[in-house]
Amino acid sequence: MKSRYTWQYLPQPRAALVTELAEKCQLAPAVVRLLINRGLTDQTTIEKFLNPGVDQLHDPLLLFDMQKAVDRIRQAIEANQLITVYGDYDADGVTSTSIMLETLESLGANVNIYIPDRFNEGYGPHESSFKQLLDAGTQLIVTVDNGISGNAPIAYAQAQGVDVIVTDHHELPPELPPAFAIVHPRHPQGHYPFGDLSGVGVAFKVARALLEETAVDSFDLAAIGTIGDLVSLTDENRALVSLGLQQLQQSTRPGITALCEVAGIEQAKIDEQSIGFAIAPRLNALGRLGDAKDGVKLLTTFDPDEATELAKFVQTQNERRQQYVKDIAATAMEMAQTPENQQRQTLVLTHADWHEGVLGIVASRIVEATGKPTLVLTEREDHTYKGSGRSVQAFNLFNALDQYRDLMISFGGHHMAAGLAITADNLAALSAGLEAQADAVDLRHQAHDALKIDLQLPVPEVTTDFLQACQQLAPFGTDNPAPQIAVTPEKVTDVRAIGADKAHLKFKLTAANANLDVIAFQKGQYAEDLTAADQVTVVGELGENVWQGRRTLQLQLTDFATSGIEIIDKRTTHLTRHLFQYTATYVFFSAKLQQQLSSYLPADATAVSAHESFNVVGDTLVLVDLPTDLAALTTLLQAHQQEYDKLISFFYMAHPVYLAGMPTRAEFSRLFKFTTTHRGINLRTQLTTLANYLHLKKELLIFMIQVFSELGFVKIVDGVMDGVAQPAKADLQSAASYQQRQQQMTAEQVLVYSNYQELKNWLNAHIVPDEGAKSNVS
Numbered sequence: 175m176k177s178r179y180t181w182q183y184l185p186q187p188r189a190a191l192v193t194e195l196a197e198k199c200q201l202a203p204a205v206v207r208l209l210i211n212r213g214l215t216d217q218t219t220i221e222k223f224l225n226p227g228v229d230q231l232h233d234p235l236l237l238f239d240m241q242k243a244v245d246r247i248r249q250a251i252e253a254n255q256l257i258t259v260y261g262d263y264d265a266d267g268v269t270s271t272s273i274m275l276e277t278l279e280s281l282g283a284n285v286n287i288y289i290p291d292r293f294n295e296g297y298g299p300h301e302s303s304f305k306q307l308l309d310a311g312t313q314l315i316v317t318v319d320n321g322i323s324g325n326a327p328i329a330y331a332q333a334q335g336v337d338v339i340v341t342d343h344h345e346l347p348p349e350l351p352p353a354f355a356i357v358h359p360r361h362p363q364g365h366y367p368f369g370d371l372s373g374v375g376v377a378f379k380v381a382r383a384l385l386e387e388t389a390v391d392s393f394d395l396a397a398i399g400t401i402g403d404l405v406s407l408t409d410e411n412r413a414l415v416s417l418g419l420q421q422l423q424q425s426t427r428p429g430i431t432a433l434c435e436v437a438g439i440e441q442a443k444i445d446e447q448s449i450g451f452a453i454a455p456r457l458n459a460l461g462r463l464g465d466a467k468d469g470v471k472l473l474t475t476f477d478p479d480e481a482t483e484l485a486k487f488v489q490t491q492n493e494r495r496q497q498y499v500k501d502i503a504a505t506a507m508e509m510a511q512t513p514e515n516q517q518r519q520t521l522v523l524t525h526a527d528w529h530e531g532v533l534g535i536v537a538s539r540i541v542e543a544t545g546k547p548t549l550v551l552t553e554r555e556d557h558t559y560k561g562s563g564r565s566v567q568a569f570n571l572f573n574a575l576d577q578y579r580d581l582m583i584s585f586g587g588h589h590m591a592a593g594l595a596i597t598a599d600n601l602a603a604l605s606a607g608l609e610a611q612a613d614a615v616d617l618r619h620q621a622h623d624a625l626k627i628d629l630q631l632p633v634p635e636v637t638t639d640f641l642q643a644c645q646q647l648a649p650f651g652t653d654n655p656a657p658q659i660a661v662t663p664e665k666v667t668d669v670r671a672i673g674a675d676k677a678h679l680k681f682k683l684t685a686a687n688a689n690l691d692v693i694a695f696q697k698g699q700y701a702e703d704l705t706a707a708d709q710v711t712v713v714g715e716l717g718e719n720v721w722q723g724r725r726t727l728q729l730q731l732t733d734f735a736t737s738g739i740e741i742i743d744k745r746t747t748h749l750t751r752h753l754f755q756y757t758a759t760y761v762f763f764s765a766k767l768q769q770q771l772s773s774y775l776p777a778d779a780t781a782v783s784a785h786e787s788f789n790v791v792g793d794t795l796v797l798v799d800l801p802t803d804l805a806a807l808t809t810l811l812q813a814h815q816q817e818y819d820k821l822i823s824f825f826y827m828a829h830p831v832y833l834a835g836m837p838t839r840a841e842f843s844r845l846f847k848f849t850t851t852h853r854g855i856n857l858r859t860q861l862t863t864l865a866n867y868l869h870l871k872k873e874l875l876i877f878m879i880q881v882f883s884e885l886g887f888v889k890i891v892d893g894v895m896d897g898v899a900q901p902a903k904a905d906l907q908s909a910a911s912y913q914q915r916q917q918q919m920t921a922e923q924v925l926v927y928s929n930y931q932e933l934k935n936w937l938n939a940h941i942v943p944d945e946g947a948k949s950n951v952s
Contacts, residue, residue, distance in 0.1 A: 175700075175703050175707070175734075175735060175736045175740060175819060175820070176735060176819070177622070177625075177713075177733050177734065177735035178545070178622065178625075178733045179622050179623050179624060179625035179732075179733050180621045180622045180623065180624050180625065181624075181625055181627055181660075181713065181733070181735075182624050182625065182626050182627065183627045183630065183660070184211045184626055184627065184628055185211070186207070187206075187207055187210040187211065191210065191215070192206045192207055192210070195209070195210070195215075195216075195217065195220065198217045199217055199220050199221065199224075201220075201643070201646070202640075202643040204629065204640065204643060204644075205643045205644065205646060205647070207628075207629065208628055208629070208644065208647060208657055209223070209647070211628060212647075212654065223412070223647075224646055224647075226412045226413040226416040226417070227413060227416075227417070228388055228413070228417065230409070230410055230412075230413040231382075231388070231410050231413055231414070232366070232367055232368060232410055234379040234380070234382045234383040235383060236364075236365070236366050236367065237357050237358075237359065237361070237364060237366050237376075237379060238356070238357070238358070238361035238363050238364030238365075238366070239355040239356050239357050239361070239364075240357055240379070240380070240383050241383075242354070242355045243316075243339045243341070243354075243355040243357050243380065243383075244380070244383045244384055246314065246337060246339060246354060246355065247278070247283075247314070247316065247339070247380075247384060248281075248384070250283070250313065250314045251278070251281055251282060251283045251284075254284050255284065255313035255314055256284050256285070256286065256311050256312050256313050256314070257278060257283050257284065257285045257286075257312070257313070257314045257315075257316060258285070258286055258287065258288050258307050258312040258314070258315050258316070259271050259274045259275055259278070259285065259286070259287045259288070259316050259318060260287075260288050260289075260290075260299065260303075260307075260315050260316065260317045260318070260320070260321070261274075261287060261288070261289045261317075261318050261319060261320070261466075261470070262289065262290075262297065262298075262318070262319040262320045262373065262461075262466075263289055263290070263291075263292050263297075263460070263461025263462075263466035264319075264402070264403070264457075264458050264461055264466075265398060265399055265402030265403070265453075265454040265455075265457040265458050265469075266319050266372050266373045266374050266399040266400075266402055266403035267289065267318065267319040267320065267373060267399075267461075267466065268289075268399075268457050268460070268461070268466055268469035268470055268473065269374040269377075269395040269396070269398050269399030269402070269457075269473065270318035270319040270341075270372075270373040270374040270376070270377040270399060271287050271289065271318055271319075271377075271470050272395050272469075272470050272473040272474050273318075273374060273377045273378055273381055273389070273392045273395050273396065274316060274318050274341075274377050274380065274381065275287055275470065275474060276381075276391070276392070276474055277380070277381035277384055277385065277389065277392070278384075280385075281384060281385075286312075287467065287470060288303065288307060289461075289465070289466045289467050289470070290303055291465070292461050292462065292466075292530075292531060293530060293531070296584075297320060297593075298320045298321065298323060298324050299317065299320065299321055299324030299327035299328060299338075300324075300327055301326060301327040301330050303327070304327045304328075304330055304331045304336075305330070308331065308334055308336055312336060313336060314336065314337050314338075314339070315331060315336060315337070315338045315339070316338075316339045316341065316380075317338065317339070317340050317341060317342060318341050318342075318373055318374075318376070318377045319341075319342060319343070319344075319372075319373025319374070319376075319377070319399075320342055320344070320373070321338070321340035321341070321342045321351065321353070322340055322342040322344050322345075322346060322347065322350070322351065322356070322358060323344070323347050323351070323586075324340075324351055325347070325349060325350075325351040325352070328340070328351040328352060328353050329351070329352050332352055332353070332354070337353075337354035338351075338353045338354055339353060339354055339355045339356075339357070340353045340355070340356045340357065340358070341357045341358075341373075341376045341377055341380055342356075342357075342358055342373065342376065343358065343359060343360075343370075343371050343372055343373050343375065343376050343405075344373075345588065346358070346360060346361075346362065350362075357376060357379070357380060358376070359371045359375075359376065367409075368409045368410050368411075370405050370406040370408070370409070370411060371405070371410075371411065372399055372400045372403040372405045372411070373399065373403065374395065374396050374398075374399025374400060374403070375396060375399070375400055375405070375410075375411060375414060377396075378392055378396045378414065390421075393414065393417040393418040393420075393421045394418050394421040394422045394425050394427065394430065395418075395473060396414045396415075396418050397414060397415045397417070397418020397419055397421075397422060397449065398418070398422075398449055398453055398454060398457070400414055400415050400418075401415060401446050401449040401450050401454060401649075401651060402449065402450070402453075402454030402457070402458070404651070404652050405652060406651075406652050406653040406654075407446075407649060407650065407651035407652055407653060407654045408653045408654055412649065412654065415446065415649045415651070416649060419444060419445060419446065419649060422441070422444045422449075423441060423442050423443070423444050424441075424442070425441070427473065427481075428475055428476065428477065428478040428480075428481035428482075429472040429473045429474070429475055429481045429484065429485065430473075431478075431481070432472070432478070432481040432482045432484070432485035433453055433456065433472070433485050433488065434453075435482075435485065436456075436485045436486060436488065436489040437452040437453065437456060437489070438452075439452055439453070445648065445649065446648065446649040446650055446651055447717075450651070455492065455495075456488050456489065456491075456492045457469045457488070458495075459488065459491045459492040459494070459495040460488060460491055461531070462491075462495055462529075462531030462532055463491050463494055463495055463498075463529070463531050464491065468484055468487065468488070469488070471484055472484040472485060472488060495531070495532055498529045498531075498532045499532045499535050499536060499539070502525075502528050502529065502532060502533070502536045502550075503535075503536045503539045503540070505525060506523045506525075506536055506539075506540055506550055507539075507540065507543060509521075509523045509525075510523065510540055510543070510544055510546075510548070511757075511778070512777070512778075513777050513778045516757070516778055518546070518609060519546060519547075519609060519612035519613070519617045519618050520546055520547045520548070520549075520569075520605075520608040520609055520611075520612050520617075521540060521544065521546050521547070521548040521549065522548075522549045522551070522601070522604065522605040522608065523540070523548065523549065523550050523551070524550075524551045524552070524553060524559055524561075524601065525551075525552060525553065526552070526553040527552065527553075528550070528551075528552035528561075529552070530552050530554075530560055530561065533550045533551070533552060533561040533562045534550075534562035534564065534591065534593075536550045537549065537550040537561075537562050537563055537564040538564045539696070540564075541564045541565065541566060542696070543696075545566060545622060545623075546566075547563065547564070547565040547566060547569045547571055547574075547608070547612070547617075548563060548564055548565075549561060549562070549563040549592075549594070549608070550562060550563070551594075551596070551601075553598075557597075557598050558583060558595055558596065558597050558598065559595065559596050559597075559598065559601060560594070560595040560596075561593070561594070562591065562592065562593050562594075563575070563587070563591065563592040563593070563594070564590065564591055565589065565590050565591070565592075566590075566622075566623050567590075567623045567624065568615065568617060568620035568621065568623070569611075569612065569615060569617055569620075570589045571587060571588075571589065571590065571591065571592050572587045572588050572589055572592055573589075573611075574607075574608060574611035574612075575587070575592055575594065575604075575608075577607060577611060578603070578604055578607045581596060581600040581603055581604050581607070582594050582595065582596045582600070582604070583595040583596060583597065625658065625713065625732060625733055626655075626658060627658045627659075627660045627713055628657040628658050628659065629657060629659050629660070630659075630660045630661075630662075631659055631660070631661055632661070632662075632685060632686070633661060633663050633664075633683050633684065633685035633686065633688045633689070633690050634685065634686050634687075634688040636659065636661060636688075636690050636716065636727065636729070637727070638727060640716070641716050641717070641718070641727060644656075644657055644716065656715040656716075656717075657715070657716070658713050658714065658715065658732060659713065659714065659715070659716055659729065660711055660712070660713045661683055661690065661711070661712050661713075661714075661729065662709065662710070662711045662712075663683035663684055663685045663690075663710065663712075664684060664685040664686070665683075665684045665685070666681055666682070666683060666684070666704050666705075666707070666710050667681065667682045667684055668680070668681055668682045669681040669701050669704045669705045670701065671698035671699075671701045672698070673698065675698075676698045677695075677696055677698045678693065678694060678695050678696065678697065678698050679692075679693070679694035679697045679698050679700060679701060679704075679731075680692065680693055680694070681694075681704060683710075683712060683729075690727060690728075690729055691719065691726060691727065691728045691729070692712060692714065692728070692729045692730075692731055693719070693728055693729070693730055693731065694730075694731035694734075695730075695731075697731065700734075702740075702742050703736060703740055703742075703820070704734070704736075705742075706740040706741050706742045706743075706820075706934075707736035707737070707738065707740055708736070708737060708738035708938075709736065709737045709738060710734055710735070710736050711734065711735050711736075711737075712729065712731060712733075712734045713731070713732050713733045713734065714729040714730050714731040714732045714733075715729070715730045715732065716728075716729055716730075717729075717730055738938070739815075739818065739819060739820065739821055739938070739941060740819065740820045740821065741821050741823070741933070741934045741937050741938070742820065742821070742822045742823070743823060743930045743933060743934075744822055744823060744824050745823055745824060745825050745925075745926060745933075746824055746825075746826055747826070747827070748826075749771060749774070749798070749824065749826050751774045753774075753824060754771070754774040754775055754776065754779070755776070756776075756779065756794055756796060756822060757776060757778045757779055757792055757794065758779055758780075758791075758792055758794035758795065758796045758820075758822065759779070759780045759781075759782060759788070759790045759791050759792060759794065759795050759796065759818075760775060760779060760780065760781045760782070760796045760798050761782055761783075761784050761795060761796065761797050761798060761810065762781060762782070762783055762784060762798050762799060763783075763784045763785075763798075763799050763800065763801045763802060763806070764799050764828070765783060765785075767798065767799055767826075767828070768781055768783060768798075771798070779791075780792075784801065784806065784810055789814075789817065790814050790817035790818050793817075793818055793819040793820060794818060794819070794820040794821075794822065795814065795817075795818040795820070795821050795822070796822045796823075796824065797821070797822070797823045797824060797825060798824050798826060799824070799825065799826045799827070799828075800825050800826065800827045800918075800921055800922065800925060800926065801921055801925075802914065802917065802918065802921070803914075803917035803918070803920070803921055804917070804920060804921050804924060804925075804940075807921070807925075807940070808940045811937070811940055811941045812940070812941065812942065815941050815942050821937065821941075823925070823933070823937075825925050825926055827922065827926065829873075830922060830926070831877075831915055831918050831919055831922065832918075832919045832922035832923055832926070832927055833927075834871060834873060834874055835919070836915065836916070836919065837870070837874055837877070837878050839906075841868075841870060841874075841878070842878060842881075842906060844868050844869075844870075845868060845870075845875070845878050845879075845882065846882070846887065848864075848867075848868060849882065849887065849888050849895070849896075849897030850897050850899075851897075852897070853896045853897065854894055854896060855894065855895040855896070856893060856894050857879070857890065857893050857894070857895055858893045861875065861876070877911065877915060879895065880909075880911045881906060881909040881911050881912050884909040884910060884911055885901070885904040885906070885908070885909050886898055886901050886902060886904070887901045887904075924936055
């Protein structure tokens with residue numbers, strides 16, 4: 175089975191440099207190799223990287239317009255002007271809003287917050303929202319995690335005499351808004367040394383400038399937003415997150431404690447994964463399904479009881495979000511697998527009543543499963559469609575959609591993601607346009623997304639000590655990913671699908687008396703492939719699994735590949751429709767059986783006769799029924815061995831003979847003697863009586879009579895059998911039916927009455943007898 179990604183093994187650094195830095199920095203050589211491949215090649219930069227601290231945070235006044243923004247905010251505080259913090263509904267926006275709110279309150283400001291509704295307003299400033307705020311008395315608006323593209327609403331507010339201070343980190347538009355001040359790490363007139371701050375990172379900088387000291391109480395929220403927004407975890411972001419994680423582990427915020435409780439997180443052990451996979455998704459769920467202001471309340475409350483109630487509500491919303499994702503993703507995946515969509519390079523999946531707030535997550539799932547750029551859209555009451563898209567590295571989704579901007583009501587995004595709204599009339603044109611853009615970049619033949627592999631290790635070297643050494647590079651995230659370790663075991667054992675819907679996979683890698691547990695999320699469907707593979711290479715992130723207080727090493731799978739043709743044993747004595755679930759080429763040796771089962775095949779499958787020329791469609795070959803002899807099967811396997819990667823055997827037999835065996839010479843002799851002394855035997859009416867008389871099974875007797883008929887020992891006319899007087903001598907084994915039965919018995923013995931390993935060995939030996947099984951590891 176081919177890997178999902180294109181694997182890129184990182185180069186091995188010079189041994190001399192590794193040894194030198196290992197000695198100077200007192201680090202394990204494996205860790206030094208990881209650091210060098212991250213561009214850290216001298217002692218000073220390595221020590222700075224491994225010891226992030228407050229001293230690595232840049233001066234906030236280096237940000238363009240920062241002093242101007244601080245002066246205006248202080249002026250508003252002194253004049254008791256109502257300041258509105260205008261936030262966003264994701265984890266970055268919620269934490270940005272919380273930091274700005276707490277900072278302004280600590281300075282005695284008259285302040286409130288506003289977060290737009292995801293569904294009725296959408297992201298960023300809106301003129302109607304600004305008008306509502308101005309009517310309510312707002313005299314200064316400070317945006318956090320948004321605003322850089324809000325030209326018209328900001329122009330409106332400024333024209334009404336209300337200043338707007340934009341603090342944002344998103345992509346800069348061609349024309350900046352006419353705000354009073356714009357604080358942005360990549361401002362075209364600025365020279366800030368680090369451009370990858372998140373929205374909460376910029377808010378933290380404003381807070382630090384206002385307080386004229388490090389906003390130490392805000393490190394925890396800054397870490398949540400920074401990790402949640404997937405910005406680069408290098409430079410000062412690394413320091414912010416490191417300091418924030420330390421603070422979170424001992425945080426006295428009631429909201430953090432309550433969140434950890436409902437999420438099942440041990441607060442003292444919070445790390446970047448706890449935030450990325452538990453805390454941030456729960457905060458995001460609020461904005462996806464309802465009002466994100468509850469997230470701000472949760473993070474800023476001092477009331478433990480209120481925090482507990484809010485955390486329970488957050489958990490409920492997150493569970494709703496998970497169910498929406500599960501249900502919609504299941505439907506969307508069925509749509510993605512239709513014959514029409516399987517032929518497409520891009521996917522546009524639409525449905526009425528899909529929840530708009532989770533469509534980006536669903537699109538990501540479909541891309542992960544299919545490798546195809548995907549739009550997932552819901553039909554709204556006004557019969558327009560709105561939703562999200564996700565892509566792959568080889569296809570710039572923003573550029574592709576931008577070619578058809580005039581078809582859409584609204585549209586925005588970047589290389590890997592987009593959001594859009596479109597009328598029903600234009601949907602087909604957009605779908606065709608995406609395919610045209612895929613053709614333009616030859617997407618079908620582009621390489622899969624790259625996966626950089628840091629180290630190749632044998633199972634015995636993947637140890638707790640190695641994990642602890644790697645943890646020195648944490649916190650991990652964008653631009654500082656957790657090391658990807660490739661492991662090729664001697665054996666894969668204990669393969670099993672787990673979870674209520676068997677969606678996940680667990681197995682063990684074994685070599686030299688050492689074992690390593692592997693967990694593979696959303697990979698339950700590959701249990702057969704792993705079991706069938708001759709050799710497997712697994713790539714993943716090393717971590718720990720904690721169960722009932724016991725910690726064990728565990729590799730979280732990112733990708734895997736198998737070498738050799740996978741042989742999957744599905745041998746059966748009863749062909750059911752469920753067996754025909756594979757997108758495959760189904761080979762029939764019996765034309766009658768092929769006709770009978772034609773309705774069982776999926777729409778995207780192909781049925782072929784083993785006795786005719788054919789090409790394998792897809793990479794999977796299914797052998798439905800038993801061949802008449804092994805030579806016929808060998809010829810077929812070798813003729814097509816370059817066309818399939820997976821071989822599935824049903825080997826159904828309508829009339830098995832192996833267990834009944836071949837009649838003995840004594841049994842043949844009894845029948846022969848009978849035919850010489852009895853004439854006019856009506857086989858239609860007397861066959862059972864004759865079988866009982868000769869102490870033979872009826873099926874065996876029929877075969878023996880056929881042999882005698884072929885050899886001229888008996889004649890059968892209109893179902894009446896007579897012996898032939900003084901027939902010519904003939905060897906029983908010369909009869910065609912005798913030889914056919916021998917061949918069928920041999921085929922059944924080898925292909926049906928063998929264990930899995932014996933069957934696998936025989937098939938491998940006869941697929942490519944001189945060259946070995948082909949490799950399909952990418």
